[in-house]
Structure formats: C-alpha cells, structure tokens
Amino acid sequence: MGVRGFGATPAEAFAQTALAMCAAIVDPAGVRLEQAIDIEQQAQSLDLLLLDWLNALVYEMAARRMIFAAFDVSIVGERLRARAFGEKISRDRHAPAVEVKGATFTELAVCEDRPGLWRAQCVIDV
Amino acid sequence: MDSSRFQKLSDNAWQIKPFGAMRVPAIIYASESLLAEMDDKVFEQVTNVAMLPGIVQASYAMPDAHWGYGFPIGGVAAFDPAAGGVVSAGGVGFDVSCGVRTHLTSLTREEVVSVQEELADALYAHVPVGVGSEGAITLDEPDMIAMLNGGAKWAVEQGFGLAEDLDRIEEHGCVEGADPAAVSDHAKGRQRREMGTLGSGNHYLEVQTVERIFDHATAAAFGLERDKCVVTIHCGSRGLGHQIGTEFLREMAVSAAEHGIVLPDRELACAPINSELGRRYLGAMRAAINCALANREIIGHLTRQVFARFFINGELPLMFDVSHNTCKLETHEVDDQARKLFVHRKGATRAFGPGAPGLPAAFARHGQPVLIGGSMGAGSYVLAGTTESEARAFSSACHGAGRRMSRHEATRAWGGRQVVDDLRARGIIIRSPSMRGVAEEAPGAYKDVEAVVDCAEAAGLAKKVAFLAPLICIKG
Numbered sequence: 256m257g258v259r260g261f262g263a264t265p266a267e268a269f270a271q272t273a274l275a276m277c278a279a280i281v282d283p284a285g286v287r288l289e290q291a292i293d294i295e296q297q298a299q300s301l302d303l304l305l306l307d308w309l310n311a312l313v314y315e316m317a318a319r320r321m322i323f324a325a326f327d328v329s330i331v332g333e334r335l336r337a338r339a340f341g342e343k344i345s346r347d348r349h350a351p352a353v354e355v356k357g358a359t360f361t362e363l364a365v366c367e368d369r370p371g372l373w374r375a376q377c378v379i380d381v
Numbered sequence: 382m383d384s385s386r387f388q389k390l391s392d393n394a395w396q397i398k399p400f401g402a403m404r405v406p407a408i409i410y411a412s413e414s415l416l417a418e419m420d421d422k423v424f425e426q427v428t429n430v431a432m433l434p435g436i437v438q439a440s441y442a443m444p445d446a447h448w449g450y451g452f453p454i455g456g457v458a459a460f461d462p463a464a465g466g467v468v469s470a471g472g473v474g475f476d477v478s479c480g481v482r483t484h485l486t487s488l489t490r491e492e493v494v495s496v497q498e499e500l501a502d503a504l505y506a507h508v509p510v511g512v513g514s515e516g517a518i519t520l521d522e523p524d525m526i527a528m529l530n531g532g533a534k535w536a537v538e539q540g541f542g543l544a545e546d547l548d549r550i551e552e553h554g555c556v557e558g559a560d561p562a563a564v565s566d567h568a569k570g571r572q573r574r575e576m577g578t579l580g581s582g583n584h585y586l587e588v589q590t591v592e593r594i595f596d597h598a599t600a601a602a603f604g605l606e607r608d609k610c611v612v613t614i615h616c617g618s619r620g621l622g623h624q625i626g627t628e629f630l631r632e633m634a635v636s637a638a639e640h641g642i643v644l645p646d647r648e649l650a651c652a653p654i655n656s657e658l659g660r661r662y663l664g665a666m667r668a669a670i671n672c673a674l675a676n677r678e679i680i681g682h683l684t685r686q687v688f689a690r691f692f693i694n695g696e697l698p699l700m701f702d703v704s705h706n707t708c709k710l711e712t713h714e715v716d717d718q719a720r721k722l723f724v725h726r727k728g729a730t731r732a733f734g735p736g737a738p739g740l741p742a743a744f745a746r747h748g749q750p751v752l753i754g755g756s757m758g759a760g761s762y763v764l765a766g767t768t769e770s771e772a773r774a775f776s777s778a779c780h781g782a783g784r785r786m787s788r789h790e791a792t793r794a795w796g797g798r799q800v801v802d803d804l805r806a807r808g809i810i811i812r813s814p815s816m817r818g819v820a821e822e823a824p825g826a827y828k829d830v831e832a833v834v835d836c837a838e839a840a841g842l843a844k845k846v847a848f849l850a851p852l853i854c855i856k857g
Contacts (some may be wrong), residue, residue: 256788280512303635310627317571317620320513344513351512352818353788354581354857356475357627359450360634360647380450380475380623381582381788 256353257362258309259376265301265365268375269308269335270326276309276358276379277323277341280316281349286324288340296335301365304335305375309358312339320344322351353381382419393444393840394773397424402645403431409442410774410840415832418785422448423455429645430458434653435466437722438715441774443729444836445783445828450474451648454728457777459713461722462654467642468662469651470633472725474706475626477666478673479584479617481752481780482550482702483763483849484681487694488610490590493852496691497810500588501853503687505812508586508680509578510857512814516577516679525569528576529561532671533702536678541577543699546681548741550674550702551731556709559671560664564621565628568665571620572672577679581815581857583781583822584616585754586684589761589849596846599747599765604700605847612688612697613761613849614680615754616857617706618673625669629662654723663708670707677702700763701750703730705780712738713775724775732766732778732843751843753834754781757811757856758804758824761849762834769841778843782830791826792817800824804854813856822856 256279260271277283294311298304308328316322323341330336344351361378368374387395390408395416397407407427411419423446430452431440437459446455451471460466493500509516518539520528528535533554536542547554579586590610594600605611618625633650637643640653652658681699688695708725715722733740734748744750748766755761759782770776786794797816800823804811813819837843 299635303631306631310631313627314567314571314624317623318567320515322513346511346513346814350815350817351581352815352821354512356623357630359475360630360650361450363647378450 256381257376257378259374262373263371265373265375266328266330268373269305269330270328272305272375273309273312273326276312276355279379279381280351280353280355281322283324285349286322287342288325289342290321292339294337294339298333300333302363304333305365305377306358306363308335309377313355313357315339322349356380382416382421382424384413384416386424393836397428399431403428405431405436405439407431407440409446410836410842411444412832412836415444415836418828419446420448423453426451426453427456429649430456432645433467433469433649433651434642435460435464437461441777443777443779445779445781445833447783449727451646452725452727455779455783456727457725457729457774459722459724459775460654461720466654466723467651468654468659468708468723469649469725470626470629470662471648471650472727473666473708474727475623476617477622477625477669477706478704479706480673480677480702480704481613481615481754482677482681483700483752484612484684484697485604485700486610486612486697488692490608490610492692493588493610497852500691501810501812503690504586504684504853504855507687508683508855510814510855512581514578515574518576520573520576526561528675529564529668529671530559531555532674533678536675541682542678546678546699549699551704554674556667556670558664559668561668563661563664564625564668568621568624571624575619576676577683578619579616579680579857580619581818584857586855587613587851588853589613589851591847592850593848596844599846602743602747603750603763603846605763611849612684613752614677616677616680618669619676621672622669625665629665633658666708670704673704701752703752705730714771726777728780729777730780731776732770733776734766734768734770737776751778753779753830755830756782756824756827757822757851757854758807758809759827759830760851762830762845763847763849764834764837764843765846767841767844770843773841779833779837782827782833784826785828786826788821791823792820794825795820795823809851810853811856819856
C-alpha cells in the first residue's frame with residue numbers, strides 16, 4: 256500500500272505521510288488526541304529519514320498499543336524532532352483494518368516537485 | 382505480462398535468458414493466462430534477483446507470483462556461500478516465517494454446522510485477533526530467550542500444545558542456529574505481549590470441510606477424509622519478525638556497497654552469508670522463525686481449548702505446519718552434485734518430495750503436505766511435494782492465490798458488510814474486528830486459486846491432494 260504526503264516543507268510532507276499511514280489502519284477522525292509521544296531520528300539523507308520516521312511510528316504504535324492521528328514535525332538538516340498525538344487503540348471503537356508491518360524502500364522518495372511543494376512517499380507493508 | 386518476452390519451456394514454464402547484470406536465467410512457472418495476468422513488476426523483480434551474487438541455477442517465480450518488495454511474492458532463489466552468495470532480508474520479507482498449519486478433526490460438516498455461529502463467536506473471543514490485540518502470555522527476558530531458541534518446542538514445554546505436534550512441524554518445531562542476542566530490544570519489546578496472537582491483514586483462522594479429494598492414497602496418509610472438518614491457521618512471527626525485517630533491511634541496504642554489492646533495487650538488501658552482518662541476520666531471522674512456530678503452536682492450543690468446550694471428540698491432531706517467508710540451509714542437487722545452499726522462499730512453500738531426508742515418517746512415501754490458502758470464499762488446497770519439484774525450483778511450490786487487486790481497489794469494489802452477508806448466504810460465517818479489513822480481503826480481490834494450483838501441479842511443483850471449503854473464517 257502506498258502512502259504519500261505533500262507540504263510546503265519536508266516537515267509538513269512528513270507529517271502528512273504519517274497521517275496517510277495511520278489512515279490505512281483506522282479513520283483518523285475517530286482518534287482522540289489524548290497522549291503525546293516524542294520521537295527523534297537522524298539519518299544520512301531525507302529519504303532514509305522518512306523511512307526511519309515512519310518505522311519509529313510503527314514501533315511506538317505496536318509497543319504502546321496506540322494509534323496516532325496528528326503530528327508536529329520539525330526537520331533541521333537531517334535531524335527530525337516530532338511529537339505524535341493519539342490514544343490507546345480499541346478494537347471495538349477504532350475497528351482497525353490492517354497492521355502496518357513496516358515502511359519499505361519501495362517507491363521511497365522525498366523531493367520538491369516545484370518550489371514550495373514537497374512530496375514524501377513510500378510503500379508500507381501491511 | 383507479454384509472453385513474447387519469454388522463451389517458452391513448457392505450457393507452464395517461461396524463461397528469461399540472462400541479460401545485463403543477470404548471473405543466471407529467471408524462470409516463471411505460470412500458465413499462459415496466469416502469466417498474462419501477472420504485473421510487469423514480477424518480470425523486473427525476478428530478473429533483479431538473478432543479479433545477486435552467488436545465486437545458483439536460476440531465479441524462480443511461482444504461479445501465484447505478484448509484486449513484492451525486492452523479491453516478488455512467490456520468489457525462490459538459492460545462494461552458495463562458497464561462491465560469495467548472499468542472504469537477503471528483502472528475500473525473506475517483513476513477516477518472517479509467516480505460514481500455515483492445518484489441524485485435523487474427526488468432526489463431520491453437519492456437527493460443525495449445528496453450532497456454527499456459536500463456535501465462530503467462541504473462537505473470535507478466545508483467539509486474540511486484530512491490531513493491538515494482546516496474548517495472555519507476557520514474556521520476561523529469560524522467557525523471551527528460551528522462546529527464540531526453542532520455537533514450538535518451547536511452547537509445548539510451557540503447556541501450549543502436544544509433544545506429538547513437533548513431528549508435524551518443519552524443522553520439528555525448532556530451527557537450529559537462532560541467536561537471540563542478534564534480536565534487538567525493540568523487536569523483543571514488540572513481542573512481549575504478542576505470543577498467541579493472530580495479527581491482521583490476510584491472516585486468518587478457518588474451520589473448513591474436506592470437500593474434494595484428488596489423491597486418495599496421499600490424503601489417507603495425511604489423515605484427510607472427505608466431509609470431515611479441519612482447522613487452518615495462517616499467521617507469522619508478529620511484531621518481532623516485522624521489527625527484525627525493518628532493521629536488517631535498512632542496515633543491509635546502507636552497507637551493501639561496503640560489501641561490494643551493487644543492488645539493482647534497495648529492497649533487495651543483502652549481505653554475504655560469510656560476513657558478520659550476514660551471520661547476525663541469519664541468527665535473528667532463525668529466532669524469528671522459532672517465534673512464528675511458537676506463535677502458531679499457541680494459537681493451535683487456544684483453538685483446541687475452544688473445540689473441547691463444544692465437542693466430546695474435539696481433539697485436533699496437527700496435520701502439518703509450513704512456513705512461507707524463510708531462508709533455510711538445505712542440500713540440493715545441482716548439476717548432479719549435492720550442494721549446501723541458502724534457499725530463500727518469499728511467499729513460497731517448501732515442497733519436499735517422497736523420500737526427502739528429514740520428512741516425518743508419515744510423509745516419507747507421499748511427500749510433505751503443501752498448504753495453499755485461498756481467499757475467504759474460494760477455499761484452500763492441500764498439495765503434496767513431488768520428486769520432480771527438486772529439479773524445478775529446489776523443491777518449492779506456491780503459497781496462495783495471490784492478490785489481483787490492491788486493498789484500495791477492493792474497498793472501492795465491495796463493502797465489508799456486503800462481503801460478510803454474501804458469504805453467510807453461501808454458508809460461510811465471518812468474524813472480524815474490521816469491516817474495511819473484510820472488504821480489503823474480499824474473495825474477488827484474489828486470483829483464482831484453482832488456476833494457481835492446477836498450474837503448480839502441471840508444472841510438477843506439487844500434486845493436488847484435497848480441496849478445503851470454508852465454514853468459519855476468523856479474520857484479523
């Protein structure tokens with residue numbers, strides 16, 4: 256399943272890609288923003304940073320039994336600092352459709368399609 | 382795919398001669414119509430695999446092949462460590478040792494149908510399914526290490542399963558060479574409360590009836606009787622395997638150049654078998670195989686508990702347990718020489734034929750059971766490994782129907798409730814936490830499983846033994 260986010264900056268595009276990934280699991284409109292989790296990542300390139308960002312979210316959701324639906328992301332150079340907001344996942348209330356196993360290198364790209372329009376994308380394994 | 386791009390070897394085998402950086406040919410086992418239905422990415426991926434160092438004989442794709450990550454799903458490739466061969470995290474995939482087991486019952490279709498709804502409810506309540514579900518077992522560090530070393534054998538020692546099950550599991554329920562120290566704390570952390578959970582997506586627990594038998598002698602050897610019910614469980618190594626796949630894929634992709642490996646696709650991330658990284662991955666991947674074997678053994682135990690509540694004769698002896706996403710050290714004949722090779726099967730099943738070393742005595746005459754999961758509505762097949770399969774693709778066969786439609790396309794075509802109601806009208810009861818998940822797994826989203834197994838049989842990969850029709854499907 257492919258996920259793609261757009262934004263005026265890489266950080267905005269990263270936040271939108273994360274939202275797309277979580278939307279593959281549940282309807283984000285039904286997620287309460289009750290808990291915040293801080294995430295920090297650093298990588299040698301923006302595309303690897305996107306991979307690490309999405310996989311960090313996959314790990315936090317799995318280990319904490321959480322689902323996220325909002326993201327505050329900042330990227331300086333190749334360092335990402337972010338806060339993900341969400342709540343404990345409920346089988347009855349959220350009716351999660353799939354489990355994301357991991358973000359992949361397939362179709363992995365972070366690029367500025369035109370000035371001020373960044374695209375961040377990859378295929379996730381579900 | 383356009384068949385003119387291939388050299389036709391037979392009605393069910395198509396070869397791509399080496400070009401560019403390919404070291405060996407690529408061979409796709411498919412009928413002309415299955416080949417036409419395959420996406421072009423299979424061509425690209427099966428030829429990319431043929432470029433990897435140390436590959437032996439050919440890069441193969443099974444009849445259910447479709448676009449995967451790096452390797453096609455349904456891809457088989459063997460590597461020789463003595464020839465600089467590699468082990469590829471991309472060639473195993475994220476769900477390490479995802480596989481299928483089938484339990485036999487002495488119950489007739491009528492006996493199960495008489496309590497069909499109640500049995501479905503009880504299985505759905507007792508077996509943890511879906512995203513975020515937790516098992517009743519919490520593993521501390523010593524338990525985790527014992528489980529990663531012991532596999533299904535560990536589960537039996539803990540009281541989850543029967544000692545006689547172990548002879549009906551590949552590697553007798555425990556693969557050697559697991560290295561829990563190579564498994565990260567993150568991977569162990571994800572698994573602490575996931576033992577005995579089914580997962581989601583295409584994972585399922587089905588109660589099925591043996592509707593047709595094609596090979597009576599082999600079916601009898603496997604314990605399959607017409608109109609009797611069986612239980613089939615499809616799941617893998619859960620969060621632990623996913624995390625191992627994620628971490629090693631990245632590490633192998635980034636370090637490939639240091640090992641002098643040119644990757645045609647980063648998803649083919651690999652390392653020399655005889656390298657520190659290669660050995661560390663093998664240790665972690667084998668630990669994940671043991672995790673999957675333990676997980677399926679525990680789910681089998683939970684299923685037995687439910688059946689014991691409903692039926693006096695509710696024993697569920699294990700017929701066999703097979704894994705789909707693995708890299709295993711095996712001995713194969715290549716140019717009349719026995720060679721020890723690391724065989725990657727991604728979305729493919731080992732299909733050892735009659736007389737193969739290591740097979741349980743019950744299967745020595747007929748070959749090992751090859752369990753082919755279909756969709757919720759189409760049913761499943763039991764095949765058996767053949768002698769010819771060794772020369773075809775290192776004793777490998779297909780693993781399922783294979784998707785023909787993306788999840789997004791499926792949700793546009795069907796609603797989950799509609800799928801559940803349609804199947805109920807056909808006598809199949811579905812339980813799932815997610816109607817969208819059901820729509821994504823709709824029978825129409827998959828290829829025709831009958832065409833896939835017919836092709837596997839015609840190509841000599843495996844022979845048909847029995848057809849299993851679903852009665853109850855618990856979807857994750």
